[in-house]
Amino acid sequence: MPRPPEYCDLFTYRKRSVVPENVQELARELGVSFQRKKVSAELVSAFRSALQNLPAESVPRGASEIREIAQMNMAYGHREPIGLGTRFLQALGLNHKNGDTLLQDHPDLGWLLMFHGSGYVRQAAMEALTTSPSCPFEVAAVVYRLNDWVRNVRTASTTYGREFLVTASAEAISESAFFLLPQMNFLSRWDDQALSVLQDSIYRTEVLDEMREQFLAPRRGKVGQSLRLILQRADFDIHLENLALDARLPTVRAIAVETLLMGRARWFVGYRREWVNKVYGITRRVAEFETRNIEIDFEVEEILGAAARDKSSLVRRIAADLLISKREQLTAEMAELSDVLRNDKSSAVRSRIDFLDRTIASA
Template identity: 30%
Template sequence: MDEKALTAFVLGFHQLPVEVHPQAAMEIREISGLYRLYKAKSTYLSLIWPTRTESDLLRQHSPLKFLYIFHGSGYLREAALEAFDGPLESPFLFACIAYRLNDWVKEIRQAALACAERTFRQTAPDIIAKAAFILLPRVRDWHRWSEEAAILEKTFSRPDVVERLALLIATEVTGPAGKALTFAMRHAEMDRHLMRISQVAVQPPVRALTLRILIEGRILWPEGIRKEWIDKSMGRYKLAVTYAERVIERPVSLDSLIAQGAADKAAMVRRVAADGLVRHRASLNEVDQLTAKFAADRSAAVRERAIFILKERDEEGRR
């Protein structure tokens, strides 16, 4: 390995997708021999600079920070984090700093927090949004961090980041767009993008989820795990997900939202609209028109909702 090879590694590093981070971190550490103690020389690097310690190498060759951020030695992970300054150049690098906020060593988490405070505010919103698209569903499972979580929440709630994230959620053909939306909805900044997402999102489950949020006027997201006792005397319990909730202001009428869903090409979206018709039929102005439309739908699941309303009317008429 020489300077040219190190430069090539850094270029490849920035091309890595965020979703491969856990596997990539392990492979980079193993291939580069970044698992030895601080006082020892890395087998891989000592072949190139045999008289220098790894900390010497980092001071003299700044690009090594992209390697050392994965190092098995906490001292060198900390030194790598301290070497980052200015805007982060790729979503993968942003994710690398974010993962260190949940490092197993407290001092590294603190170094990562200081690094994030220096770099996140300078990083382009497109880069942050691409990282957030993958990280939002994952960070709820991080349990080592505490106050370090606030910097990521603050960054992901920036209006410029939320705007780019909303665009990604609407346009991504694959990936966890629905999960990203669910967790992004913790931030009220996302509310103004909901209507457009419900209309143009490429993935039908995302249109269905967004329409359900708008019709119900609220969003739920998983917040944690709690014990539900089955038999305390025997110590038997099961784990249940706890949810947080936030109220959403509808940008248009319920009738308009259900009519929009009724015209969607995806049956799952039309089914959400039909559910809304059944649930809110007493407060709608266009119940007859909407019921007739759903009753003629090509999806049996959608027709069933309309048939339920028609049967209910027949029974009331016979009383």
């Protein structure tokens, strides 16, 4: 994933922060106001507005930084000793039996308190929220609460996500998906219901249309990995032909061409250990992939011809690989494309066509 931008750290001992200076200042001011039980609607609104420009990949590190800046760690930051359970919530103004609570008056305060060091407060924050995430950072923050180490927080987050995450804007979901899709293999605490909430959010038609536009344009990060992961379900298959012909990034064109011509989607799922020498206890790490057959109609000759003439050797190699796999059923058009690739400037492409020629000659 791309590294989030860094800024000067204003309040902690870190040298750099992934949280912009204005967000740091607002988080500190809102955290102090929360402790003093003097929160204003203007300050809550200003803090949430400041989150709009944060990328989704800032959440893992940004959550701990915001918690520390706003003095919401369990170890310090409170002005008086307080107990746990009901007394703890009362001291923070979070007792649900009291109608005049800070979160009831300012539900959007939950966008700060979801990073609190106490699971009681994070749960109350998720239960108080009444609006959908409005930016990639908020989407990713909710997904990380779906994976919270406290079961009650995960339950509250799943209930929230079922109502509000699935209605977030297509732009916010699609942009955060480039970060969240690879993270799904590492977020291990959530259950099938929480995973279903995230998938229902990402695989909405309008979100997939927005992601197609993102894949067509150049962007940084492991875009190819995200494309392979979105292909775990068939919902995105209808966009593959468009990507194979018009995507700006060679990696995206290569994956789309490979998926179409080979008739299967392939994505990384993890690693396994494989024995090299049992006597000496030597193993190696081997990548594991899962596959899914795709069944969509497209012009094979058009895709193959475009791939054989692509300006990237990565894509041309895939065209050569398909010619090898279809060597027993080569059409006149395919034979013509092999002539085009025979003198390719890439040695990797030429060697494949040379193998094709030798195989045909020996048959």
